[in-house]
Amino acid sequence: xxxxxxxxxxxxxxxxxxxxxxxxxxxxxxxxxxxxxxxxxxxxxxxxxxxxxxxxxxxxxxxxxxxxxxxxxxxxxxxxxxxxxxxxxxxxxxxxxxxxxxxxxxxxxxxxxxxxxxxxxxxxxxxxxxxxxxxxxxxxxxxxxxxxxxxxxxxxxxxxxxxxxxxxxxxxxxxxxxxxxxxxxxxxxxxxxxxxxxxxxxxxxxxxxxxxxxxxxxxxxxxxxxxxxxxxxxxxxxxxxxxxxxxxxxxxxxxxxxxxxxxxxxxxxxxxxxxxxxxxxxxxxxxxxxxxxxxxxxxxxxxxxxxxxxxxxxxxxxxxxxxxxxxxxxxxxxxxxxxxxxxxxxxxxxxxxxxxxxxxxxxxxxxxxxxxxxxxxxxxxxxxxxxxxxxxxxxxxxxxxxxxxxxxxxxxxxxxxxxxxxxxxxxx
Numbered sequence: 214x215x216x217x218x219x220x221x222x223x224x225x226x227x228x229x230x231x232x233x234x235x236x237x238x239x240x241x242x243x244x245x246x247x248x249x250x251x252x253x254x255x256x257x258x259x260x261x262x263x264x265x266x267x268x269x270x271x272x273x274x275x276x277x278x279x280x281x282x283x284x285x286x287x288x289x290x291x292x293x294x295x296x297x298x299x300x301x302x303x304x305x306x307x308x309x310x311x312x313x314x315x316x317x318x319x320x321x322x323x324x325x326x327x328x329x330x331x332x333x334x335x336x337x338x339x340x341x342x343x344x345x346x347x348x349x350x351x352x353x354x355x356x357x358x359x360x361x362x363x364x365x366x367x368x369x370x371x372x373x374x375x376x377x378x379x380x381x382x383x384x385x386x387x388x389x390x391x392x393x394x395x396x397x398x399x400x401x402x403x404x405x406x407x408x409x410x411x412x413x414x415x416x417x418x419x420x421x422x423x424x425x426x427x428x429x430x431x432x433x434x435x436x437x438x439x440x441x442x443x444x445x446x447x448x449x450x451x452x453x454x455x456x457x458x459x460x461x462x463x464x465x466x467x468x469x470x471x472x473x474x475x476x477x478x479x480x481x482x483x484x485x486x487x488x489x490x491x492x493x494x495x496x497x498x499x500x501x502x503x504x505x506x507x508x509x510x511x512x513x514x515x516x517x518x519x520x521x522x523x524x525x526x527x528x529x530x531x532x533x534x535x536x537x538x539x540x541x542x543x544x545x546x547x548x549x550x551x552x553x554x555x556x557x558x559x560x561x562x563x564x565x566x567x568x569x570x571x572x573x574x575x576x577x578x579x580x581x582x583x584x585x586x587x588x589x590x591x592x593x594x595x596x597x598x599x600x601x602x603x604x605x606x607x608x609x610x611x612x613x614x615x616x617x618x619x620x621x622x623x624x625x626x627x628x629x630x631x632x633x634x635x636x637x638x639x640x641x
Contacts, residue, residue, distance in 0.1 A: 329436070353414060360404060555631075566588070585599075612629070613626055
């Protein structure tokens with residue numbers, strides 16, 4: 214009976230505590246209902262007035278100060294959202310302008326590349342014509358040397374005939390000698406005329422060669438100018454692209470801030486309520502979880518004292534094998550997902566503290582084409598070391614390699630490489 218009386222008194226105390234908690238909860242509900250009604254009335258009155266009238270309505274004597282603070286907060290948040298939207302529109306306008314300028318620069322780059330190819334062809338044609346002209350000059354110089362030797366021989370023959378003693382008055386021999394002399398002189402004159410013609414042809418060829426060399430120098434100068442302009446335009450394209458990315462990032466950040474309802478802490482005060490429903494709900498949830506933990510702890514203690522737990526006959530070797538197979542399956546699925554998402558098949562080759570990574574693209578021309586990376590020796594790792602492979606040597610001559618040498622970015626280098634391999638395979 215004494216225990217029953219004690220239990221009855223405990224139950225009465227608990228009932229009184231529950232009644233007090235119920236009364237407190239009803240009072241809080243009534244307070245929140247009144248607060249909601251005031252807020253609804255305030256919002257309706259604010260929506261039917263302009264900004265200045267709404268600001269004057271904050272100071273009406275019938276409105277509680279908490280409602281006024283919330284109304285000011287809502288007005289400041291609305292104004293901040295409008296400002297963010299205006300900034301977002303301005304950033305989008307700048308981004309569109311940057312995109313237009315970027316497209317114009319890309320068109321100019323394509324035109325310069327076409328001009329570069331045309332000038333390269335003209336330069337090759339000029340070199341070919343120059344080689345032909347040099348060959349012709351060499352042939353004419355050889356002919357001239359041959360003719361010079363012939364003239365020297367003919368002169369020696371004429372001199373020999375002049376030095377021969379003439380017989381008495383033999384008219385026949387004298388006539389033959391005169392005929393031979395005339396013939397030799399005629400041959401010598403013809404040779405001289407032919408030599409003059411050859412000299413004139415040589416001068417013409419030399420003039421043509423000088424013109425070709427001048428054209429070659431001019432084409433080379435134009436080619437150098439085009440390369441310089443191409444480099445400047447390329448740098449301008451990279452700069453505009455960076456500006457557009459920054460503008461896009463600012464626009465996204467502004468949208469996120471506007472969506473989250475950001476506010477200026479210098480002009481806005483945050484009101485902390487004494488009875489917060491969210492805090493009370495969290496406290497109740499914590500109490501429920503605490504009771505569940507206590508129940509689990511007590512049941513665990515009981516099981517340790519004498520009860521037989523189900524599943525105690527599980528073989529640890531089989532469990533380890535199943536976990537190992539599951540882990541292996543998850544790793545394989547992860548690698549397959551990486552391959553399908555990025556297009557790269559990545560294999561790790563463990564070598565102590567500096568493992569290597571073999572990277573193969575699904576768009577590679579050959580199966581053996583791959584890149585090899587190694588973990589660096591430094592303690593603070595920001596990138597991997599690119600090792601020497603056949604594909605790496607080939608990529609060092611492409612524009613994709615500039616992402617490593619200039620921007621020190623392996624992800625950008627791999628993305629550009631993947632895109633160029635895709636374009637080659639699909640013949641875009």
